[in-house]
Amino acid sequence: MDFALTDDQRDLAEAAARLLADRYPTDRVAALAEAGDADPDGWPHLRRQGWCDPELPVVEKGLLAQEAGYALAATAWWSTVGLAHPALAAAGRELPPGPLTLAWHNDPDTGDGCRAERHHDTWRLTGRRGLVTDAPAATALVVAADTGTGLALFLVSPAADGLTVAPQPALDRLRGAALLRLADTPAELLIGPEHAERVLADARRHGGTLLACEAVGVARRALDLARRHALDRVQFGRPIGAYQAVAHRLADGYVALELATSLALRACWLVGAGPDDAAPDEITQAYAEAVVAARRAAVRACEDALQVTGGLGATWEYPLHWWYRRALWLDSFDTPTDHHLATLAGHLLQPRAQPARPAA
Missing domain, CATH: 1.20.140.10 (Butyryl-CoA Dehydrogenase, subunit A, domain 3)
Structure with a gap:
């Protein structure tokens, strides 16, 4: 039984290591961390290298994640590919090109969660979701909310009415946390309570x-x-x-x-x-x-x-x-x-x- 990586997997890991070593030398990692910023130009490079390919197997994603941890890559790749993409894929949606994230934690300070109410043909979310990773960079947010008949997953635009994104204290400045406050915020249903x-x-x-x-x-x-x-x-x-x-x-x-x-x-x-x-x-x-x-x-x-x-x-x-x-x-x-x-x-x-x- 052969447990070794294939040649293609080794080539993928080596290419990822070269890319990240070039983009994230230690002095740049320190500068981004001290500023509490993500790399503003990193996302297109990862997409061109195939890091967001929906057909990429989990082992290959794991090899990329290893190299991202080694370099401390300051991008929203994990929040997007690790968390949000599986939810969108389960909903049968085409994956958007920009960074995404998934919000499901209650507010750690108050314990407040998020509820969803249907108004005619639209859904509205009210409440809080905390410890949301890479929220400022996200072009869309997948938010878990209680519908009264069970948990459901919704897609929310970062520009939606009633949504505010507030930074939360975080030990890791390169993966800062954010608190989402939703006040009658319009949302699109992704996954209903029967499967969410x-x-x-x-x-x-x-x-x-x-x-x-x-x-x-x-x-x-x-x-x-x-x-x-x-x-x-x-x-x-x-x-x-x-x-x-x-x-x-x-x-x-x-x-x-x-x-x-x-x-x-x-x-x-x-x-x-x-x-x-x-x-x-x-x-x-x-x-x-x-x-x-x-x-x-x-x-x-x-x-x-x-x-x-x-x-x-x-x-x-x-x-x-x-x-x-x-x-x-x-x-x-x-x-x-x-x-x-x-x-x-x-x-x-x-x-x-x-x-x-x-x-x-």
Whole structure:
């Protein structure tokens, strides 16, 4: 059984790495993050490279997400391809060319949600949706709202009457959060209550799988920064990487990274295969494994890099903290890690059928 990437997949990852390395050197990442801005010219480059191709398999998207995490690409690609595209595809809609996002969280401060009411042939949304990623860049927003008979998904124009987009405090300045306030805002129904819960769950799992891959890229970049410092920094006549306290820390982080990489790509394959080719329980388990392993690998790699780089790594000028911010954001976004651990514990502790004993 061959688990290696194909030549085409390796070529895709290498092309993505070259593109992002050229567009996002560390000094530009720092400048964009300090300004709290997305790259205003990045989106057309990604579209031309095929990053938004609706036929792109999930494994290939995962490889792109890894490179986006490695570079900290300041675009709305994940919000668009990871979250919004699956909802639009489920509705049978043609994918628009611009960036999109998906809003489903309640306001974290007040707990307020969003409701939808039908007025003749139109729908109107009122309420709040919080923690919306890349909302300022979006050319359209997919918004979840309660219709009274169940949750539904709606398409909202950013220029719609009654809609305001307010920034929320965010640890990761390159993926800032926004609060949507909707006051009798016109919306177009995408997915009705009979299917919206499932479509939203599938979109979140699709997006979460790509975030696991992004976390792999973050971990790899942090490990590279630490490795470079361990080779360049000399103490007592030797590179500090020659000392076990540094070398073993990096080796442990490398093992965690390799495990997370394998689990994240396996989850991509199973999520892409869907229930027709994989058992739903197997998909759920693989997704939980990937999220837990990748989140932990990213946070650990960044914290190990802080230890290896010492005082240098803790300075504002050194770029490591931007990747650490992303790792902490990944560790806290959407479903908590404890929930995924409970899923895995339930699988592990589920009673197994005992094999029949042969008759005496």
